Amino acid sequence: MFLLEYAVLAGILYGLYFSLIGIGLNLTFGVLKIVNLAHGDFLMLGGFLAYFLYSALGLSPLWAVPINLVLFVALGGLLYALLIPRLRQSRDPEMASFILFFGLSQAIEALAILAFGNNQRSLPAAAIGPGTISLFGQVFPLSWAAAGAAGLLSVLLLYLYLYHTRLGQATRAVMASREEAVASGLSVGRISALAFGIGLALAAIAGVFAPYLLGGISPNMGVAVTTTSFTVIVIGALGNPVGTVVGGLIYGLALMLMETYASSWATLLPYLLLVITLLIWPSGLLGRRLRSA
Amino acid sequence: MAKRSTLGIFCALALGGATALAQQSSVFTIGTLYAGSGSFATSSLPQYQGLKFWAQQVNAKGGVYVKSLGKRLKIKIVALNDQSSTSTAETEYNQLITQDHVNLLVADFGSVLTSVAIPLANEHHVLLIDPTGTGASFFPKPNPYLVLAALPTSAVWPDSLANFLIARKLKRVAILYDTNDFDQSQAQTLAQKLKAAGITPVYDNGVSTSTSNYTVLVHDIAATNPQVVAEFGYSANDIPFLQAVDSSGLKFNLVFTVFPGQLEQLLQKNVGTAGLNGTLTYPTPPLLAYNKVNFGLGVNAFTRAFKAAGMGAPNFLDIAGYNSGLVIQRALQLTSGLKPLALRRAIQSFSGKMFTLDGLFKVQSSGAQVGELLPVAQFQMQGGQLKLVIVYPKNVATGKLLYPAP
Amino acid sequence: MPKLRGHAWAIAVLLAAFALAPSFYGNHSVLFSMAAFVALAEGLNVLYGFTGYLPFGYVGFFGTGAYGASLAILAGTPPLLALLVGAAASVVLAALLTPLLRLSGAYFSIASLATAEAMRLIVSNPALTPLTKGPYGLNLQAAFHPHQSYWAMLVILALTLALVSYLRLSPFGLALQAVREDPVSAAMAGVPVVYARSAAWLLSAAVAGSVGGAFAWHLSVFYPQTVFSLSTSIFAIVFTLFGGAATLLGPATGAVLLYALYTAVGLSAPQYFQLIYGLLIVGLVLFLPYGLTSLLQRRGIHVP
Structure with a gap:
């Protein structure tokens, strides 16, 4: 029972963190109907920022959270202006974006290797704060609690933004139907650019916790992170931020239970979950939109 | 060039x-x-x-x-x-x-x-x-x-480690390895040698080489009450493993990993001095x-x-x-x-x-190297500095094992 | 039939070049890899070019073929026969995965990527060591034969090129392209949509499986991550896009040009090469989405 309880609690914390990883990708998809295959690489960049804040300036990696937010929203606006208008003109923007962002991911990885070298970087446990934290009688590293809290908080803030601000409501209007939003006079371009930037910033913020939750940061981690994020948001529902939390929790719980009871098969799990979900519930657990051809 | x-x-x-x-x-x-x-x-x-x-x-x-x-x-x-x-x-x-x-x-x-x-x-x-x-x-x-x-x-690597555990009568041994040629062959050799001496590992499981978070695994291992935990991985595995041990709040008497003895600076930078203190490894030159x-x-x-x-x-x-x-x-x-x-x-x-x-x-006709031996060593704090002390076998030992590790 | 003649010439020239090259250039590994990538790009073209499904996990079939063929060789099957076993293993996997074709666009691509990763993890799992040698990889040194495996690769390449030619010229190929453009209208016009797509899917898997088998035989000592490496899919996709999908010459040209560039530049300055590759993809999508051959097609020139 002891093991089960621990695995379940760890799965919830880990799952909240994975919601944070996936939610930016989901927002971008919902608003722009494009798949950002470079998502994991932006997470990596955010992680490196946290690493250098600590190792060069001695600051807590948590300072990287607000810095990443500002930096990556700006970067998102820039990338949006450079790439998206032209992408929209192609015959199949969803597929074209998929390939384009894959290329971008390769370019970012190459630049990161040139800039940071190949060594995997990590941070000592003490960098984020000393000791452990007790939850329901089980002891967890402080970094886990911080990552889980960051995940929960980001989802809540995003929810408040989307449902209780005017800009957010406009964003949801674009999500529901781009054409209607254009027709009703919303500045769709600016709303989309902001959503894209927020998507990147959420990835970068998730990167701050990567040294603790993902074992370290290295330039070539992007593809694996992107695949996992995709799994999380597909299990939940594409284009639905609340769905991401469900997806993250299912993923986290399943992974931790597998590690406890069938460890060598654990890494197989996300891929199996993804394929099974797609085949049985093609629109995700909480989705309504059909996506079969 | x-x-x-x-x-x-x-x-x-x-x-x-x-x-x-x-x-x-x-x-x-x-x-x-x-x-x-x-x-x-x-x-x-x-x-x-x-x-x-x-x-x-x-x-x-x-x-x-x-x-x-x-x-x-x-x-x-x-x-x-x-x-x-x-x-x-x-x-x-x-x-x-x-x-x-x-x-x-x-x-x-x-x-x-x-x-x-x-x-x-x-x-x-x-x-x-x-x-x-x-x-x-x-x-x-x-x-x-x-x-x-x-x-x-690689199958010869854990020879000294196995003999050391047998000699110290450490009978509750947990083995965690990554499923690749290099690590699985070491884990297998260690388990075989221990079994030949009548010791059955209390935990013996493989995980994918891409495993990056060991917190739950470390907890699962702790539930078997081992005296020694041996983790066979690459450096990208040893780092998160040692971090998980360090930050989990759990205490093992002895922990063994492979790469601190080969890439000491990298590990120390990423895990911290406290995370390495007391752990065992194969010492290699220049540490040996x-x-x-x-x-x-x-x-x-x-x-x-x-x-x-x-x-x-x-x-x-x-x-x-x-x-x-x-x-x-x-x-x-x-x-x-x-x-x-x-x-x-x-x-x-x-x-x-x-x-x-x-x-x-010393090489055999197959090309296999059999001359070098990999002893067992422990990181110990001496005068505020982390030192690698060889603890087994006796003829090359440079110090005494601290058991349980600090 | 001037078109047919054009195709025959194109295939003959390409094969003759690969057949003669070993006498002029000693690094047969480069030639072998190049031939393998031409075949893989064409195999991917069978699916992507003619149906629009882009399999990011194409390497899953390659690796399955490699393991299928190698395990057959280790069990005593003559290598040439073992290549058929490899192809068959991939076709069986593809048949099991046929339901993936219900997904569209990016969902299909990601799901196929997930199956390739899953295959790698299954093959390398220690629980299956008695069957697949798990993480220890395979050693076929007893059957190692670089010349025979090179010729086997060329036969596979010839068959693949013939297949793409057939799709390019036959009513079946036209029907597939009609399905790609508009499945509903194609179905109404009497095209058996599900059957046509599944056929392209299985054929494409058979190509990757046999190329994987020949690759494993040529390499002879390898680990699971060697034959299930994501970069194999990436190369095949980039080569196809660069040359131009849904043609015979596009993917082949893309593979020959870019692989030659990779050998010349990539080996000495790989980071710059990965950067160039990434930016090339971005540029292609934005400015030349139908590849090199579309430059000619736009001017009304028929490209085989």
């Missing part, structure tokens, strides 16, 4: 005169690969650096004196970057053999990148010096074209200081020369690269000619007699 030599090759190719390079008779050409990027770069680059350092040292003295030829040969290294990809490595080993006509091949770091060179070396009759590719399946039968130079085959050598530099002299050459403080893989150079150097001195089989006969002639900074060099 690597880039220039590669460029040279392409120019030569363009002129249709690729063979001219290799036939300059006062030069001995060594072809090698290194991983400039990808998952093996951390280990591969220092190994390549060690080999380059050796070549510089030898060339500064005018080259290696080959008695049978009656003259000195300068060493020339042709190096290509395989980016940690095996299929790229295969075309590049082939490139070195068929286009650069190198006299001898030195494999890249580790089993994965070495694997594809073995059939090519056999096919083209080129001698392959394998610094660190310890794969369990590489040495099934006598093979005149393969010599493992700097480490014993072999200074009574009969060929090449001893560990201390090497460390000084290496730093003086502006290459920083050496780690084990720098030494592995350098040691491979020493094997080549001794072979050239003693050989009856530059043909691969003559070189191999020369190597066999000093096998079991040469003692370098990496320990005793």
Whole structure:
């Protein structure tokens, strides 16, 4: 029972963190109907920022959270202006974006290797704060609690933004139907650019916790992170931020239970979950939109 | 240097005169690969650096004196970057053999990148010096074209560790390994040796090599109440594993991991001093200081020369690269000619007699290295500094085991 | 039939070049890999070019073929026969995965990527060590034969090129392209949509499986991550896009040009090469989405 309880609690914390990883990708998809295959690489960049804040300036990696937010929203606006208008003109923007962002991911990885070298970087446990934290009688590293809290908080803030601000409501209007939003006079371009930037910033913020939750940061981690994020948001529902939390929790719980009871098969799990979900519930657990051809 | 030599090759190719390079008779050409990027770069680059350092040292003295030829040969290294990809490595080993006509091949770091060179070396009759590719399946039968130079085959690694656990009567042993050739073969050997002594591990599980978070696994292991936890992984696994142990709030009497003994600085930077204090590892040079050598530099002299050459403080893989150079150097001195089989006969002639900074060099006819032993050592705080103290076997021990670890 | 003649010439020239090259250039590994990538790009073209499904996990079939063929060789099957076993293993996997074709666009691509990763993890799992040798990889040195495996690769390449030619010229190929453009209208016009797509899927898997088998035989010592490496899929996709999908010459040209560039530049300066590759993809999508051959097609020139 002891093991089960621990695995379940760890799965919830880990799952909240994975919601944070996936939610930016989901927002971008919902608003722009494009798949950002470079998502994991932006997470990596955010992680490196946290690493250098600590190792060069001695600051807590948590300072990287607000810095990443500002930096990556700006970067998102820039990338949006450079790439998206032209992408929209192609015959199949969803597929074209998929390939384009894959290329971008390769370019970012190459630049990161040139800039940071190949060594995997990590941070000592003490960098984020000393000791452990007790939850329901089980002891967890402080970094886990911080990552889980960051995940929960980001989802809540995003929810408040989307449902209780005017800009957010406009964003949801674009999500529901781009054409209607254009027709009703919303500045769709600016709303989309902001959503894209927020998507990147959420990835970068998730990167701050990567040294603790993902074992370290290295330039070539992007593809694996992107695949996992995709799994999380597909299990939940594409284009639905609340769905991401469900997806993250299912993923986290399943992974931790597998590690406890069938460890060598654990890494197989996300891929199996993804394929099974797609085949049985093609629109995700909480989705309504059909996506079969 | 690597880039220039590669460029040279392409120019030569363009002129249709690729063979001219290799036939300059006062030069001995060594072809090698290194991983400039990808998952093996951390280990591969220092190994390549060690080999380059050796070549510089030898060339500064005018080259290696080959008695049978009656003259000195300068060493020339042709190096290509395989980016940690095996299929790229295969075309590049082939490139070195068929286009650069190198006299001898030195494999890249580790089993994965070495694997594809073995059939090519056999096919083209080129001698392959394998610094660190310890794969369990590489040495099934006598093979005149393969010599493992700097480490014993991976299945031999945990010998001392097993004996140590048996001698200390530590009966509750947990084994966690990554499912790759290198780690699984060690885990299997350890489990077999323990079982032969009547000890059944309380936990013995494999996880994928891509596992990056060990918190729950560490907890699962703790639930079996082990006295010792042995984790066999690559450095990218050892780091998150030790972090998980350090930050989980759990306490094990002893923890063993492989890479702190090879890449101490990397591990210390990422895990922190507190995270390493008390853990066990296989000590390798320079942490294992072999200074009574009969060929090449001893560990201390090497460390000084290496730093003086502006290459920083050496780690084990720098030494592995350098040691491979020493094997080549001794072979050239003693050989009856530059043909691969003559070189191999020369190597066999000093096998079991040469003692370098990496320990005793002894190869079997399959090419497997059996001379070096990997003792067991513990990181201990001494005067505010982390020191690696060898605790087993007794004849090389430099201190006492702290049990349970602090 | 001037078009047919054009195709026959194109195939003959390409094969003759690969057949003669070993006498002029000693690094047969480069030639072998190049031939393998031409075949893989064409195999991917069978699916992507003619149906619009882009399999990111194409390497899953390649690796399955490699393991299928190698395990057959280790069990005593003659290598040439073992290649058929490899192809068959991939076709069986593809048949099991046929339901993936219900997904569209990016969902299909990601799901196929996930199956390739899953295959790698299954093959390398220690629980299956008695069957697949798990993480220890396979050693076929007893059957190592670089010349025979090169010729086998060329036969596979010839068959693949013939297949793409057939799709390019036959009513079946036209029907597939009609399905790609508009499945509903195609179905109404009497095209058996599900059957046509599944056929392209299985054929594409058979190509990757046999190329994987020949690759494994040629390499002879390898680990699971060697034959299930994601970069194999990436190369095949980039080569196809660069040359131009849904043609015979596009993917082949892309593979030959870019692989040659990779060998010349990538080996000495790989980071710059990865950067160039990434930017090339971005540029292609934005400015030349139908590849090199579309430059000619736009001017009304028929490209085989």
